[in-house]
Amino acid sequence: MQYLRRIIVFVVLVCFFIAMSDQAMAAKPTKFYEYSNAKGVTVINFHSFGDYKEIANINITEKLFREQLKMLKDNGYSTITEDQLIAYLQGHGRIPEKSVFLTIDDGYESVYKVAYPILKEMGMQATLFIIVNDVETGFRKNVPMLNWQQIKEMSDSGFIHIGNHTYDLHWRGNNDKPKHEAMILNQKKNGEPLTNEERLRYIQEDITKAHQLIEKYTGKAPKSFSYPYGVYDRIAEQAVKEAGYTIDYSTQGGYNLFGEGTVHIKRIDSSNRVSAHELKKILEKNYTHAEQQYRQRDIQVEAQVTTNKVTVKAWLKSDMNKGPLQAKETRFELYKMVNGERQLQREFGGYRVAASSNARVMSTEENIAIYETGGYSVKTIIIKQDGSKEVFWINFNK
Known part of the structure; x- marks a missing residue:
């Protein structure tokens, strides 16, 4: 009995000292950091999947697209969802250390025929930004576009989320010259001039029309917006902000840092001009720079x-x-x-x-x-x- 009492006293003393030790350790000033969380995330953007001569600079073949996605998996990259990206950029969501996010601009039919089956096969998601007027006319630069039935099927699948790429503001004036993009041009497509106040309403009406049609045909209101050509100014920014979008995307290259916010998301373009090996090198460079920037x-x-x-x-x-x-x-x-x-x-x-x-x-x-x-x-x-x-x-x- 005396032996048992000694054991009990010993256990109580040990527990007491452990508790005191834990409290003493906790009381010490401690530096914390965001471990097991990505320090930066790269967004990869695609356009057309195939070999269309009219848009040769933005095509990617089925073979290369598959190789790029396989490279991501083989090298430990996780493709995250847009909800995960938003939470991460707002500074309250954790994602795997090597994370990427996939987007697709414009809405060519090849998305449904080529990209969609591969994404489903590999269990990856992407956000697709559609130019609604081109979807309704059926062509863009003589290249076939998606139809609403295909868009709804992809949206319902959960692998493709639909975003707004304007109704009909994806064009340039002055014979398609850069720096004459519709989002920053004070004129309509027919050449009618616009004041800044009129252009704000013009953009708002266009974005709203696209938004309503996407929601009508998919049953889901889009929550993300992609600037045509990645171009914006103060008025375009105001129009998108007032439209209530949670996140918007540019075409500026680079990576996005934890807690940086959901405005003007940087993206890198991928096409036939970027091999799977070259894409891997870009991602590795971004990963290293994001780590360094985070620690500094x-x-x-x-x-x-x-x-x-x-x-x-x-x-x-x-x-x-x-x-x-x-x-x-x-x-x-x-x-x-x-x-x-x-x-x-x-x-x-x-x-x-x-x-x-x-x-x-x-x-x-x-x-x-x-x-x-x-x-x-x-x-x-x-x-x-x-x-x-x-x-x-x-x-x-x-």
């Missing part, structure tokens, strides 16, 4: 986590040299892990903490004693004087 961010965050309290401090490295103040304010948001995804709960601590020349390190804290058991994250957002933002996450368990 200006934002710095430190957290102190105890059993009852979380304290977060945030600052910019560039503000530690006593030069002109770069930070304007820091915002803090609380997220909880639900079914493997972060879900916004509410503002955290003081939420908005202003920066000043005398207070370049901004901090907040909150009592977590009454939190439910689970995994939590604090999203720290530093808004700079120029309006740009940097995002950092603190992860902790209760």
